[in-house]
Amino acid sequence: xxxxxxxxxxxxxxxxxxxxxxxxxxxxxxxxxxxxxxxxxxxxxxxxxxxxxxxxxxxxxxxxxxxxxxxxxxxxxxxxxxxxxxxxxxxxxxxxxxxxxxxxxxxxxxxxxxxxxxxxxxxxxxxxxxxxxxxxxxxxxxxxxxxxxxxxxxxxxxxxxxxxxxxxxxxxxxxxxxxxxxxxxxxxxxxxxxxxxxxxxxxxxxxxxxxxxxxxxxxxxxxxxxxxxxxxxxxxxxxxxxxxxxxxxxxxxxxxxxxxxxxxxxxxxxxxxxxxxxxxxxxxxxxxxxxxxxxxxxxxxxxxxxxxxxxxxxxxxxxxxxxxxxxxxxxxxxxxxxxxxxxxxxxxxxxxxxxxxxxxxxxxxxxxxxxxxxxxxxxxxxxxxxxxxxxxxxxxxxxxxxxxxxxxxxxxxxxxxxxxxxxx
Amino acid sequence: xxxxxxxxxxxxxxxxxxxxxxxxxxxxxxxxxxxxxxxxxxxxxxxxxxxxxxxxxxxxxxxxxxxxxxxxxxxxxxxxxxxxxxxxxxxxxxxxxxxxxxxxxxxxxxxxxxxxxxxxxxxxxxxxxxxxxxxxxxxxxxxxxxxxxxxxxxxxxxxxxxxxxxxx
Numbered sequence: 001x002x003x004x005x006x007x008x009x010x011x012x013x014x015x016x017x018x019x020x021x022x023x024x025x026x027x028x029x030x031x032x033x034x035x036x037x038x039x040x041x042x043x044x045x046x047x048x049x050x051x052x053x054x055x056x057x058x059x060x061x062x063x064x065x066x067x068x069x070x071x072x073x074x075x076x077x078x079x080x081x082x083x084x085x086x087x088x089x090x091x092x093x094x095x096x097x098x099x100x101x102x103x104x105x106x107x108x109x110x111x112x113x114x115x116x117x118x119x120x121x122x123x124x125x126x127x128x129x130x131x132x133x134x135x136x137x138x139x140x141x142x143x144x145x146x147x148x149x150x151x152x153x154x155x156x157x158x159x160x161x162x163x164x165x166x167x168x169x170x171x172x173x174x175x176x177x178x179x180x181x182x183x184x185x186x187x188x189x190x191x192x193x194x195x196x197x198x199x200x201x202x203x204x205x206x207x208x209x210x211x212x213x214x215x216x217x218x219x220x221x222x223x224x225x226x227x228x229x230x231x232x233x234x235x236x237x238x239x240x241x242x243x244x245x246x247x248x249x250x251x252x253x254x255x256x257x258x259x260x261x262x263x264x265x266x267x268x269x270x271x272x273x274x275x276x277x278x279x280x281x282x283x284x285x286x287x288x289x290x291x292x293x294x295x296x297x298x299x300x301x302x303x304x305x306x307x308x309x310x311x312x313x314x315x316x317x318x319x320x321x322x323x324x325x326x327x328x329x330x331x332x333x334x335x336x337x338x339x340x341x342x343x344x345x346x347x348x349x350x351x352x353x354x355x356x357x358x359x360x361x362x363x364x365x366x367x368x369x370x371x372x373x374x375x376x377x378x379x380x381x382x383x384x385x386x387x388x389x390x391x392x393x394x395x396x397x398x399x400x401x402x403x404x405x406x407x408x409x410x411x412x413x414x415x416x417x418x419x420x421x422x423x424x
Numbered sequence: 425x426x427x428x429x430x431x432x433x434x435x436x437x438x439x440x441x442x443x444x445x446x447x448x449x450x451x452x453x454x455x456x457x458x459x460x461x462x463x464x465x466x467x468x469x470x471x472x473x474x475x476x477x478x479x480x481x482x483x484x485x486x487x488x489x490x491x492x493x494x495x496x497x498x499x500x501x502x503x504x505x506x507x508x509x510x511x512x513x514x515x516x517x518x519x520x521x522x523x524x525x526x527x528x529x530x531x532x533x534x535x536x537x538x539x540x541x542x543x544x545x546x547x548x549x550x551x552x553x554x555x556x557x558x559x560x561x562x563x564x565x566x567x568x569x570x571x572x573x574x575x576x577x578x579x580x581x582x583x584x585x586x587x588x589x590x591x592x
Contacts, residue, residue: 025567042451042491049578068449075449125489125513141491141517143577151581155567189436190483194512223483225512278436365445365488386440386487393444393463 003253005161006228007196010136010250014119022160022259030060032113033148034122036104036361037065041082042142043123047149055090056152062094062113063087064104067361072368102333102359105129105217105301110333112242116231116249121145121154126301126383131216131228132209133235134249138226159225160259161196161252166203168267173417175311176211177303177381177401179203180218181272185282186262193223195259198252203266204229209238210307214401217302218383221279273379273414274399277387285404285416292324293398295378296409297390299330299357300364303381303402306336312406313345315417316352322412327354328363328370354409366391379408425544426503426524427553428477432537435481437464439514442485442493451492453499460496474501477543479535481507485514494518504543506550508532519568520577526550531559545572 004012004019012019015026035043040063047055055061063083068076087095094113096102105126108114116134120127123145130137140154148154164183184191197219204212212229219227229235231249273288275281298304298312309331321327329349331337337359340346349356363370364382372378372391378398380390385397398414407417441464443456450456461468478497484507485493494517497505504524518525524545531550535541539554548563564572574580 025565038445038448039489039491042495045451046578050581073449079449079451123489123491125487127489139489139513141489141513141520143491143520144516147520147577147581155571189486190509190511193483193509220513223486223511365440365448367445367448371446384438384440384487386438388444388446388463389440391446 002257003255005196005198005252005256006134006230006250007136007161007198007226008158010117010119011156011158013117020158022158024158026156026158027153028119028156029152030121030148030154031118032060032062032120033145034062034064034104034108034120034124034127035145036067036124037069037076037080037083038067039123039142039145041079043145043149044082044086046143046146050146050150052150055149058091059093061092061149062108063092064096064101064107065098066101066103066359067365068367069101069360070098070358100334103301103304103361106304106332106336109133109213110242110335112244115239115243115245115247116235117247121148125220126217128219128224128226129213129217129301131219131226132212133239134229134231136226136228139220159194159196161198162192163198163200163258163261165261165263166199166201166266168203168265169206170203170266171269173271173403174269175401176207176214178269178272179266180215181274181282181399182266182269184218184222184279185272187222189221189278189280190223192219195224197222197224197227199227199229205232208307209234210305213305214302218279221383271401271404271416273404274385276385276396276398279383279385279399285400285414288398288414289416291377291414292412293379293408293414294324294376295326295328295370295372296405297328297330297363297370297378297380297382298402298405299332300361300382301332302383304330304332304336306339308381308402309336309340309345312402313348315403315406315420316410317348319352319410319420321353321409324412325409327352327409328357329354330357330362331359333359363390365389379405379414381405425542426475427540427542428475428503429473430535430537430539430541431472431476431478432535433464433478433480436483436486437480438487439485439490439493440487443490443496448490448492453495456492456496457499460500469500472501475503476501477541478502478505479531480505481532482509484510486511489513491517491521494521494523498523506531519571522572522576526561528559528561534559
């Protein structure tokens with residue numbers, strides 16, 4: 001008998017089945033449902049149409065107004081109000097008001113709301129982030145969210161799995177962002193369409209949790225349904241004191257079936273940069289180091305965690321942001337923000353000439369806090385570089401990890417971190 | 425069964441192109457429709473005629489989970505999207521809100537801007553009236569046909585949830 005992958009095992013457990021196979025349509029029980037200030041208003045309208053008097057479980061819903069908050073304009077304020085009123089009416093346990101709010105995919109793991117073996121759906125495409133803690137986690141739409149809030153269930157097609165095996169120790173300044181950009185560059189933006197991406201290998205074992213969140217986060221950029229990691233000591237250490245529920249750890253069987261396996265030795269990998277206008281247009285940083293930039297954004301659900309800020313600060317310390325560049329740093333959550341203050345990172349950013357914002361998705365999707373004008377070019381630690389993503393349709397977004405972003409802010413052009421450090 | 429004129433687009437038409445995030449401070453379908461595809465095809469909202477069909481390449485609807493994307497297309501008058509492949513969240517969302525979509529590599533390869541297509545959802549047959557071609561697609565699996573026949577996920581749910589579960 002064929003074995004099962006970690007993804008198949010979690011789905012089977014939530015569908016009340018012994019086993020599932022890729023292609024099976026299942027009705028699965030959900031452990032957590034997530035919505036934000038853009039997707040939830042549509043979901044709330046649909047939910048009210050169903051005609052139920054309560055949500056299936058007020059403890060299993062998280063509402064995070066993070067995209068256009070603190071409210072950027074009147075219409076956004078009205079959308080955020082819809083969340084607030086819905087949260088009150090249905091006594092939603094995990095509603096995060098401004099002040100407690102953070103970028104949803106940084107916030108939920110930090111607050112212990114996602115854990116191993118959980119099945120999480122969210123009306124946000126980057127919900128796949130929680131695969132980093134060994135959960136099955138995927139993005140859905142607002143109507144799916146509405147239906148699940150009423151029924152506690154979601155229809156899913158069991159995805160086939162693709163295994164990514166990484167070996168080799170990484171060079172300095174190469175991290176999770178570079179691994180996932182490299183991966184997307186190799187397989188393309190639909191290279192894992194409908195599939196589960198399973199990340200394995202010695203290189204993965206050595207990665208911090210923050211790096212793993214970054215990788216799982218961008219699985220959607222390869223078209224994947226979910227990205228997932230095995231639970232190890234680092235996962236358990238991360239969960240200790242955060243995740244209060246009991247949990248079951250699932251692991252892929254050695255004889256599990258994969259539609260494809262990639263095996264990469266990344267010991268010589270240089271920091272990676274994705275060029276406009278698709279995350280698959282990936283190059284080594286030195287291939288694009290003649291490009292001048294006007295804005296650098298360090299933050300987002302992809303790279304707004306404490307490790308990201310520490311790396312940026314390490315490079316910015318004692319340096320000044322280039323006079324032609326605006327540096328915008330956005331800690332992912334209030335806890336990360338506070339920690340960054342305690343460690344002196346915020347002071348380093350301000351001394352360097354950067355601005356530090358309250359947690360928000362803001363500029364990543366061209367919402368607020370750093371919208372680009374016609375003809376401008378940004379380097380960002382965010383996740384998408386589509387046409388018009390950060391503002392004007394004639395602007396450009398390049399994607400990288402925090403070290404390259406910080407170094408580039410100093411030099412005014414896209415550059416390898418070593419180029420800044422050797423001058424110091 | 426429906427008939428319409430084709431708007432032809434390429435690969436990886438992402439949700440930011442379908443409806444840019446700068447308009448996501450509302451969920452009003454009519455307002456969203458006014459800006460549908462404007463960064464890809466300026467003036468699309470003015471030029472599109474109710475019943476028109478979009479034919480695209482691979483990975484249509486990639487990117488964000490915003491349901492505003494299929495809502496904007498539907499409200500702008502687009503009657504159906506045919507593509508070589510769809511991004512998975514867009515696929516779910518389109519079905520959930522009742523925007524018909526079909527996967528067809530052949531149609532994606534052969535159909536040109538301005539062609540007139542006839543689409544039969546029961547049989548999965550696409551007829552190109554301009555070029556005298558037919559493209560057979562896989563009809564939806566049973567579960568999805570039931571969902572579509574109910575009028576989308578919410579009506580399907582109303583029909584299938586037990587009273588006890590609904591708390592009514």
